[in-house]
Amino acid sequence: MATRLKDVDAVMVGMGWTGAILARELTKAGLNVVGLERGPDRTPGENFILPAIRDELRYVQRLELMQDNSVDTITFRNAASEMALPIRRFGAFLPGEGVGGSGIHWGALHWRFTPADFRIRSHISERYGTKAISEDMTIQDWPLSYAELEPYYDKFDKICGASGKAGNLKGKIVVGGNPFEGPRSDDYPNKPIKSAAPSLMFAEAAKSLGYHPFPAPVAIASAPYKNPEGIALGECQYCGYCNRIGCEANSKASANNTIMPMLRSEPKFSLRTRAFVTKLNYDKASKKATGVVYTDMRTGEEYEQPANLVVLTSYVFSNTQALLLAGIGEPYDRATGKGVVGKNYCYQFEAGAAAFFEDKEWNTYMGSAGVGMCIDDFNGENFDHSGLGFFGGGYFFCGQAAAPPIAGRNVPHGTPRWGSEWKRATVKWYPRFARFNTQGSVYANRENFMDLDPTYKDVFGRPLIRMTYNGTENDHKMSRYLLGKLEEIIKAMNPTHYEMYPRPRNFTIVPYQSTHNTGGTMMGADPKTSVVNRYLQAWDADNLFIMGASVFPQQHGYNPTGTLCALAYWSANAITEKYLKNPGPLVHA
Amino acid sequence: MRQLIVPGLSGAAAVVTMANAVLAADAARGQQVFAACAACHSEHAGGIGPPLKGVVGRKSAAVESYRYSGPMRRANLIWDESNLREFISDPQDKVPGNRMPFGGLHEQRDIDDVIAFLKTQN
Numbered sequence: 150m151a152t153r154l155k156d157v158d159a160v161m162v163g164m165g166w167t168g169a170i171l172a173r174e175l176t177k178a179g180l181n182v183v184g185l186e187r188g189p190d191r192t193p194g195e196n197f198i199l200p201a202i203r204d205e206l207r208y209v210q211r212l213e214l215m216q217d218n219s220v221d222t223i224t225f226r227n228a229a230s231e232m233a234l235p236i237r238r239f240g241a242f243l244p245g246e247g248v249g250g251s252g253i254h255w256g257a258l259h260w261r262f263t264p265a266d267f268r269i270r271s272h273i274s275e276r277y278g279t280k281a282i283s284e285d286m287t288i289q290d291w292p293l294s295y296a297e298l299e300p301y302y303d304k305f306d307k308i309c310g311a312s313g314k315a316g317n318l319k320g321k322i323v324v325g326g327n328p329f330e331g332p333r334s335d336d337y338p339n340k341p342i343k344s345a346a347p348s349l350m351f352a353e354a355a356k357s358l359g360y361h362p363f364p365a366p367v368a369i370a371s372a373p374y375k376n377p378e379g380i381a382l383g384e385c386q387y388c389g390y391c392n393r394i395g396c397e398a399n400s401k402a403s404a405n406n407t408i409m410p411m412l413r414s415e416p417k418f419s420l421r422t423r424a425f426v427t428k429l430n431y432d433k434a435s436k437k438a439t440g441v442v443y444t445d446m447r448t449g450e451e452y453e454q455p456a457n458l459v460v461l462t463s464y465v466f467s468n469t470q471a472l473l474l475a476g477i478g479e480p481y482d483r484a485t486g487k488g489v490v491g492k493n494y495c496y497q498f499e500a501g502a503a504a505f506f507e508d509k510e511w512n513t514y515m516g517s518a519g520v521g522m523c524i525d526d527f528n529g530e531n532f533d534h535s536g537l538g539f540f541g542g543g544y545f546f547c548g549q550a551a552a553p554p555i556a557g558r559n560v561p562h563g564t565p566r567w568g569s570e571w572k573r574a575t576v577k578w579y580p581r582f583a584r585f586n587t588q589g590s591v592y593a594n595r596e597n598f599m600d601l602d603p604t605y606k607d608v609f610g611r612p613l614i615r616m617t618y619n620g621t622e623n624d625h626k627m628s629r630y631l632l633g634k635l636e637e638i639i640k641a642m643n644p645t646h647y648e649m650y651p652r653p654r655n656f657t658i659v660p661y662q663s664t665h666n667t668g669g670t671m672m673g674a675d676p677k678t679s680v681v682n683r684y685l686q687a688w689d690a691d692n693l694f695i696m697g698a699s700v701f702p703q704q705h706g707y708n709p710t711g712t713l714c715a716l717a718y719w720s721a722n723a724i725t726e727k728y729l730k731n732p733g734p735l736v737h738a
Numbered sequence: 739m740r741q742l743i744v745p746g747l748s749g750a751a752a753v754v755t756m757a758n759a760v761l762a763a764d765a766a767r768g769q770q771v772f773a774a775c776a777a778c779h780s781e782h783a784g785g786i787g788p789p790l791k792g793v794v795g796r797k798s799a800a801v802e803s804y805r806y807s808g809p810m811r812r813a814n815l816i817w818d819e820s821n822l823r824e825f826i827s828d829p830q831d832k833v834p835g836n837r838m839p840f841g842g843l844h845e846q847r848d849i850d851d852v853i854a855f856l857k858t859q860n
Contacts, residue, residue, distance in 0.1 A: 192783075192784030193778075193784060193785060193786045194783075194784045194785050194786050194787075194804070194805075195784065195805065197786060198786055198837055199837040199838075199839050200837060370777075373773035373774050373776065373777060375773075375776075380780070380782065381773070381776035381777045381780050382777050383774070383776075383777025383778060384774065384777075386839065388839070397786070397839055398777070398778075398839065399777040399778050399785075399786050400777065405784075409784070410780070410782035410783070410784060410785070411782075413782075413783055413784065414782070414783065
């Protein structure tokens, strides 16, 4: 029997980026907030420090900061006709665990979606005709506009000390920035991070073909910086230990170093780690969430935490699972296309390339996940899709994330995988390669969704989330088109040798691709086709708010964190400015 | 003695020579230089480096809540001006194996000013 704890004003389920943002904003508004985190606490001082942090084996290969699959995982299948099997070790994507969540180990690429992305269904219908979108493509307009979200994008830029160059300042195009981005109210707080030599070669080649290169926007401070919370961030040292690792220089933004230091000294906030939320309590009659049940992972004891306001701030899978188990919202039914919870699951459709340059020598051991140059000419609706047979696109990126000692041995295809020949090739090519990526969008399809697995359960006996996903014809066509354009740029760089890496026909859960899972509890203007309204408030429980990429109606050709954090600030503002003054539905259907 | 090079005068560099002592240490300027240190050395709990409030004249490894490296715990220094100056100019030379990932300040004036600033933080 769960021990019933004292009522609190608000409870956060998960203390990553969105949990920290909401907890901070709600305590500022005077609420008593409990933050529940299933993993351990993590602070820069204890966990992101030398010499332990520069350990590729521990963090990059053995995934120390990631979700523990032995406690909880998901099951996967490519199609509804197959039987799903549990993922015993994450590969393609790596949900994080512990305070900071996936926002610790991210690459910190810091993007906004374009104004057209926010009304993608309308935009495509207007531009290419009302019959252009096939019936199985279930994309939807966002229930808010870019202009409405812009102040919150700007706010998150400043919290992170983001580095980049504006391409559109208040409607005025700025040379050297991304000319396709939506109008920004302000430039990035820090100048762009330095680009490495291969990235600059890529930019030059792209420019020679008439494209518009610009430095990648990153949530990494390029200079010492103080954020609006009063917290100092350091200058990126280009040490290379970035992806899958916390930042030793206090430069890459995470909730841990931008918001948590203030929350920790906030008396209205209480952090409980190793608190695994197993149940969202829901009163169907009154349409209210009444609190959550969690297990203390150190003792096995169960607690009920009643709360006036429940905020789901966990990862895409857990948010969706919580609703399905609580019976909130109608589960998506693939056969009829009805229902919403679990619908429009999307997974970023990336594809890449590598090029080798015999006559070059670069310091490829240095860098940072976001060090590099991009073009956005082939993203979303930035180009004309007439006659192409697909919609969507993505940005191109040539970066230098630093090549670590174990995984960073790029050798041309056909090189033996071990022995003296491999060693010779490693020595030769290690300082002479460049990597490229296309960050492809995913336009939701009725065949791709999440539901509860009928067979497999977690350690608490709860059914696992089952992912049914495969690349669609649209997304494959889109990706092949992007790779074709990328290949032209690579050829213009005049490499000794290059290789294109198209996506295999069927999605596989290895190797790593991105942790950009989206959908499942999508936001929308109509309760029949969405789970939460424009303020991320559940249609079926006005005191339940859902954060994160699970609210995306589809995934666009950019990394999701910038948008999901802007949405968290947008929602927090609606809660504190509107909901707390007059509790109830913020949108009447 | 050190040299300050002022470029751009009639295509030739003018070389100005001055004694260190001529420049009084400037705590306000030191606070600006300290921005490079502040990311890790902040007053907030859980920072990457220990808080530096009251560090001038303090014993090394004195902040109880901070987990110092072994070499720093064994260093047994008093952070007087001369030790601080040596440490700030080359942290790994002064205390080999300590965990601060910072190459050090190289301009004498920067070091003097930062120490002047730290003295005000008591």
